[in-house]
Amino acid sequence: MQIVIRRYQPSDREAVERVFREGIEEHINPAFMYAMTRPLHITVSLFMYIGAYVMGGQSVVLALMSGGAWIGLVYFCCHEFYAGYVRARLNTDMQDIPGYYLSNPDNCFWVAEAEMNGRPQILGMVAVEGKNDPGSDGKKYGEVYRMIVSSSCRRAGLGKRLAKTAEDFCRERGFSKIELSTSSTQTAAVALYFKLGFKLILVHTRSETLQWIVWMTRATILTMEKNI
Numbered sequence: 112m113q114i115v116i117r118r119y120q121p122s123d124r125e126a127v128e129r130v131f132r133e134g135i136e137e138h139i140n141p142a143f144m145y146a147m148t149r150p151l152h153i154t155v156s157l158f159m160y161i162g163a164y165v166m167g168g169q170s171v172v173l174a175l176m177s178g179g180a181w182i183g184l185v186y187f188c189c190h191e192f193y194a195g196y197v198r199a200r201l202n203t204d205m206q207d208i209p210g211y212y213l214s215n216p217d218n219c220f221w222v223a224e225a226e227m228n229g230r231p232q233i234l235g236m237v238a239v240e241g242k243n244d245p246g247s248d249g250k251k252y253g254e255v256y257r258m259i260v261s262s263s264c265r266r267a268g269l270g271k272r273l274a275k276t277a278e279d280f281c282r283e284r285g286f287s288k289i290e291l292s293t294s295s296t297q298t299a300a301v302a303l304y305f306k307l308g309f310k311l312i313l314v315h316t317r318s319e320t321l322q323w324i325v326w327m328t329r330a331t332i333l334t335m336e337k338n339i
């Protein structure tokens with residue numbers, strides 16, 4: 112299968128939104144599994160079950176409701192962490208990709224496309240936004256966003272090709288470095304970025320999502336960079 116990486120066109124919008132949504136929301140269940148196996152959530156879940164059982168006069172129903180409510184809250188937070196991110200992005204940069212990424216020479220948005228069953232299919236995407244780098248004598252750096260490969264064609268080198276496209280663009284624009292952020296539960300992405308020479312520069316929990324929701328997921332945000 113021959114995969115071509117090209118600039119985004121307005122006719123890609125629907126497919127790009129679908130691949131983006133699927134690529135981010137697939138992390139909800141792994142994030143929930145991760146959160147529920149942390150000592151904090153195991154302890155609180157047991158406390159909710161046993162506490163409600165004892166205090167509710169040995170009521171199994173109350174115990175199940177209490178423990179279930181806590182587990183449901185953890186799932187809600189993991190869902191909101193990723194689905195909320197998708198919602199926010201679809202209402203900001205992804206709402207007008209030509210306006211946001213293609214009308215400024217320091218920004219770009221690419222898609223990976225291949226012919227499948229006689230029809231063109233969008234299989235991946237990546238974007239770059241040029242930003243001012245305060246510590247670099249007026250030089251700019253590129254922030255990489257929207258790195259997604261469709262689940263149907265992973266581990267075939269497309270992620271690496273998309274990253275190289277973004278990196279080549281940053282080099283051509285004369286940027287000093289590339290920066291990106293991802294979450295600790297996006298393990299494939301973290302492995303890809305380390306393989307490509309990115310270094311971890313910051314681990315934090317600040318995001319556009321409410322702070323208590325991030326805390327409940329037990330995930331962290333990783334900021335990584337690569338000098339070019």
Ligand SMILES: CC(C)(COP(=O)(O)OP(=O)(O)OC[C@H]1O[C@@H](n2cnc3c(N)ncnc32)[C@H](O)[C@@H]1OP(=O)(O)O)[C@@H](O)C(=O)NCCC(=O)NCCS
Pocket residue numbers: 134135257258259260261264265266267268269270271272292293294297298299300301302303304306
């Ligand atoms: C991250 C992602 C883009 C990687 O795309 P890909 O096309 O599968 O990546 P590649 O085939 O180019 O992999 C390159 C290297 O990354 C690493 N890697 C990729 N996926 C991996 C995985 N699941 N587990 C471990 N390492 C992985 C490997 O080192 C791999 O090299 P190798 O195959 O020679 O071992 C893809 O998994 C994806 O879209 N994930 C969901 C969306 C997402 O989380 N995006 C990141 C947003 S910040």
